[in-house]
Amino acid sequence: MQVLLASLLGILVFLSTAPSASGQDLERIQEAEEWLKKPQRDSVYIDKVNYLCNVYALSGKNDPLPLIHQALRLSDSLGYVRGRGMAHMNLAIYNDIRGEYHSALENYLISLKLLKKARDEDNLAHLLQNLGYFYSLQGNYKKAIEVTKEAADLIYKNWGEKRASYCWSNLGHYYAQTTDYDSALYFTLRAYEQLKVEKDTAGLADVFFNLANISWKADKNPKKALNYAMQALEFYIANPIEVETYIDCKSFIGEMHLRLGNYAMAEYYLKESLVQARQHRLRYLMKNIYRSQAELYATMGVWQKAYESHSRFFQLHDSIYNEQSTNRVEQLKAEYELESREAKIELLKQSKIIQDDELERQMIIRNSFMALFGLFLLVAGVLYKNNRSKQQANQLLTRQKHQIEEQNREIIKQNELLEEQKKELLSQASYLNQASSQISRQQEAIEQKTSHITSSLEYARRIQDAMLPQPAELKVALPDSFIWLKPKEIVSGDFYWFAQVRDKIFLAALDCTGQGVPGAFMSLIGDLYLNQIILQEEVQQADQILNRLNEHVHRSLNTESAYSQDGMEAALCVIDLQLRELQFAGARSSLYYSKGEAIEKVKGDRQYVGGTSSKAFSGFTVHRLSFLEATSFYLCTDGVRDQFGGKTDKKFGERRFMDLLKAHVHLPMEQQKEKIRQSLQDWMQQHEQTDDMMVMGWRL
Numbered sequence: 250m251q252v253l254l255a256s257l258l259g260i261l262v263f264l265s266t267a268p269s270a271s272g273q274d275l276e277r278i279q280e281a282e283e284w285l286k287k288p289q290r291d292s293v294y295i296d297k298v299n300y301l302c303n304v305y306a307l308s309g310k311n312d313p314l315p316l317i318h319q320a321l322r323l324s325d326s327l328g329y330v331r332g333r334g335m336a337h338m339n340l341a342i343y344n345d346i347r348g349e350y351h352s353a354l355e356n357y358l359i360s361l362k363l364l365k366k367a368r369d370e371d372n373l374a375h376l377l378q379n380l381g382y383f384y385s386l387q388g389n390y391k392k393a394i395e396v397t398k399e400a401a402d403l404i405y406k407n408w409g410e411k412r413a414s415y416c417w418s419n420l421g422h423y424y425a426q427t428t429d430y431d432s433a434l435y436f437t438l439r440a441y442e443q444l445k446v447e448k449d450t451a452g453l454a455d456v457f458f459n460l461a462n463i464s465w466k467a468d469k470n471p472k473k474a475l476n477y478a479m480q481a482l483e484f485y486i487a488n489p490i491e492v493e494t495y496i497d498c499k500s501f502i503g504e505m506h507l508r509l510g511n512y513a514m515a516e517y518y519l520k521e522s523l524v525q526a527r528q529h530r531l532r533y534l535m536k537n538i539y540r541s542q543a544e545l546y547a548t549m550g551v552w553q554k555a556y557e558s559h560s561r562f563f564q565l566h567d568s569i570y571n572e573q574s575t576n577r578v579e580q581l582k583a584e585y586e587l588e589s590r591e592a593k594i595e596l597l598k599q600s601k602i603i604q605d606d607e608l609e610r611q612m613i614i615r616n617s618f619m620a621l622f623g624l625f626l627l628v629a630g631v632l633y634k635n636n637r638s639k640q641q642a643n644q645l646l647t648r649q650k651h652q653i654e655e656q657n658r659e660i661i662k663q664n665e666l667l668e669e670q671k672k673e674l675l676s677q678a679s680y681l682n683q684a685s686s687q688i689s690r691q692q693e694a695i696e697q698k699t700s701h702i703t704s705s706l707e708y709a710r711r712i713q714d715a716m717l718p719q720p721a722e723l724k725v726a727l728p729d730s731f732i733w734l735k736p737k738e739i740v741s742g743d744f745y746w747f748a749q750v751r752d753k754i755f756l757a758a759l760d761c762t763g764q765g766v767p768g769a770f771m772s773l774i775g776d777l778y779l780n781q782i783i784l785q786e787e788v789q790q791a792d793q794i795l796n797r798l799n800e801h802v803h804r805s806l807n808t809e810s811a812y813s814q815d816g817m818e819a820a821l822c823v824i825d826l827q828l829r830e831l832q833f834a835g836a837r838s839s840l841y842y843s844k845g846e847a848i849e850k851v852k853g854d855r856q857y858v859g860g861t862s863s864k865a866f867s868g869f870t871v872h873r874l875s876f877l878e879a880t881s882f883y884l885c886t887d888g889v890r891d892q893f894g895g896k897t898d899k900k901f902g903e904r905r906f907m908d909l910l911k912a913h914v915h916l917p918m919e920q921q922k923e924k925i926r927q928s929l930q931d932w933m934q935q936h937e938q939t940d941d942m943m944v945m946g947w948r949l
Contacts (some may be wrong), residue, residue: 276821278304295323302339306346313343331372338376345383357383374403378416381423391424398425414443414452421459430467437463437920451491453680454484458498461505470804471508478502493534496525500538511929515545519801530696536565551935629738716776718747723947726754730947731922735929735938742768743886743941746779754824755794756882758838758945759858761817770942774805775817775858791823791834792871795858797838799866802859816859820884824949831882831949832870841883841907841915842874876949881914888940894932901932 281297281304298320341356356391357380364373377400384393401416405800421437424430437459444452458913461477464470478501485495503518519542526534539562546555621632721734726749733741746757757779761771778801782788788797802816820838824831833840835853842849851872874880885906893902913924925944 253454286618290323290327292327292329292332295320296335296634298323299332299335299339302336303342306339306342307760309346313339317343330363331367331369334360334367336562337363338372341383342379349376350387353383370403370407374400374407377403378419379392381419385419385423385426387585390423393423394427400554404510410443411447414440414447414619416448418444418455418459421456421464425463425466427458428466430463430831433459433463433467450484451488454491454498455494458494458501459483461498461501465505473507475502475505475509478505479877492525492529493531496522496529496531496534499525500541501926503538503545504541507541507548508940510515511544512549515541521546527696532565536562539565549935554935555716568785628653667864702827716773717744718914723747727947727949729918731918731945733922733926733942733944735926737888737938737941740766740769741887741941741943742772743943744772745775745943745945746776748780750783750787750789752825752827753789755821755828756824756884756945756947757819758818758886758943759819760838760886760941760943771817774802775819778802778805789823790833790871791821792869794821795819795834795836795869796824799858799869806859816857818887821855821881822884829876829949831874833874834869836869838884838886841870841885841909843881844878846911846914848911848914850907879948880944881918881948883910883944885944886940886942887943889929889944892929892936892939892942894934894936900935901929921946 260897265866278301281301285294285297285301298316299816302313302316302320305311305316306693307647317336318330320336320339323329324336337356337360338439341353341360344350344353344356360376361373361380364376377396381393381397381400384390384396397416397419401413401420404416417436417440421433421435421440424433424436429890437456440452444456457477461474461481464477465474470717478498482495482498485491485498489495499518500522502517503522506512506518519538523535523538523542526538527531533818539558542558543555543562546552546558622637624631627676628796647744708834723732725729726747732745734741734745736743742761743757744761746755746759748755759772759775761775778798781795781801782797786797788794794919798819806816818837820833820835820840822831822833822840833853836858837855840853842851851874854869856866856869890901890903890906893899894901909925909928910921913921916924922944929942
């Protein structure tokens with residue numbers, strides 16, 4: 250457990266010297282680094298060194314150990330107690346992050362003693378909070394409560410309730426872990442009263458999450474716990490610094506949905522929190538999420554996923570294997586030493602028997618001689634008998650001596666055998682330690698590569714999001730409208746396009762070849778040329794726009810003379826607000842519309858944009874519709890119709906899509922969007938998403 254919890258220390262928020270992303274902190278870091286180039290070596294210099302040590306330890310960008318040792322040496326030479334105390338605190342953080350918990354605790358306690366001696370109450374308060382958090386990660390909540398109470402009293406005395414409220418919130422969490430729910434609730438509510446006055450949303454997020462945990466653990470009330478957790482999540486979203494607790498809160502919400510039987514919502518929140526826990530390498534959270542997913546999928550009867558989640562849950566226990574191996578070796582060593590001591594005791598017992606027998610023999614001899622001396626003449630028979638007894642006693646002693654020697658040889662053999670077994674076990678333990686280290690390094694390399702790939706895709710997604718018009722822009726031109734886009738992967742091959750030029754509105758829904766990165770590249774090409782054709786060249790006929798887009802795509806892909814599988818499906822509408830007329834042209838895409846309750850369909854041409862060679866291309870067809878009365882229009886990509894699901898594992902299909910539109914056409918567009926999203930989610934159930942999905946709708 251200690252190895253799993255070590256990753257939490259990268260996001261400690263208790264230290265006042267921890268760096269933030271503000272410009273003021275960046276200036277302070279640069280100032281400290283410049284100060285290190287100066288020749289003077291005084292207390293100010295040591296404070297700058299300690300500040301950079303803290304920055305480097307928490308950020309992981311630089312190795313803080315050389316600077317920590319420098320701070321310790323200079324503090325000793327100058328007799329600077331406060332500087333040495335801060336250096337030991339930084340060394341404790343460094344040990345903590347590396348999983349060296351014994352050394353971390355030792356340095357925390359040294360720092361505590363020095364800062365008390367220096368009467369540095371500011372840093373002492375931060376250290377006590379940090380030490381309480383350290384004890385909590387080790388599962389020692391009794392010590393965590395003890396030092397956090399000391400921190401709270403010190404902070405309350407010097408700085409008042411505002412800063413003390415964070416300690417009270419932590420105490421609420423620690424008491425909850427000891428099942429002292431009355432104390433947990435007392436400190437949590439005490440923190441809440443002050444944080445509410447200060448409108449501290451970051452602190453309120455922790456308070457509501459505490460209340461959620463207390464409601465579940467103490468009252469077993471998942472509905473009430475879910476309500477508190479959702480309030481906490483809103484605050485965490487508004488304050489994204491608390492990454493770990495934000496992810497933990499989302500996984501908790503997923504578990505509460507599981508307890509309430511909301512399996513779809515439970516799956517959604519558990520998946521979301523697992524992705525984010527992987528990104529931040531919060532392995533203890535990943536373990537808990539895998540456990541909840543295994544229970545969820547087992548409840549749903551999805552046994553393959555339940556098995557995979559259960560397996561991954563157990564894989565995360567490998568990190569404590571070294572500790573188990575070491576304990577086993579120490580146990581065997583102790584057993585060996587115990588057996589050796591018992592053998593020595595047995596040998597001493599045998600030696601005592603020999604000594605007792607020797608004394609008895611001497612006594613017999615002495616008594617025999619005394620008897621012979623007094624009764625030699627009178628009792629000749631007694632003399633013979635005593636002499637015979639002496640011989641028998643000697644034979645017995647000889648046999649006993651041989652037995653003892655044989656036992657000693659057997660004991661020596663057993664000791665040698667135990668020594669060989671000890672060496673073999675130590676060798677096996679060393680080999681297992683090396684193998685475990687190699688596996689850990691390989692796992693870390695794989696996780697790092699996965700993180701790099703995911704980060705690159707996330708950056709590509711942000712670029713693609715920046716390229717697409719914002720739904721709010723569409724709302725300005727068409728107030729009763731919606732856009733629903735659900736990519737299969739991080740980046741999407743489906744995209745929408747919108748522009749308003751004077752009294753005309755241009756809307757397009759396009760599906761590029763492939764999903765993910767290939768589709769995203771094609772979407773960039775489509776967006777670029779639509780901007781050029783409509784905004785620069787000012788082409789305003791729907792069919793002519795698609796014809797021009799077809800030409801540009803062919804030239805970009807060098808496929809003008811041959812058929813290509815690279816291209817895009819497109820549905821494009823031009824709305825003339827003055828004439829109240831809508832033009833439509835489609836490339837393997839259709840337009841759906843309704844002037845009442847029935848849903849009508851206008852088919853597009855059966856050719857791709859960029860798919861047919863220039864010689865065989867016959868041009869696209871324009872369709873014109875008037876909207877003198879209220880009319881609803883819809884565009885969608887084929888990922889909606891082709892999505893597998895349902896009880897019989899079939900495609901969603903066009904007929905089912907049109908029936909879905911018909912059932913909700915009377916609702917406002919935003920409500921229709923939610924109905925479409927929920928219907929497709931219910932249809933998919935445990936099925937994987939087949940393709941990118943997008944639906945656009947507006948009412949004129």
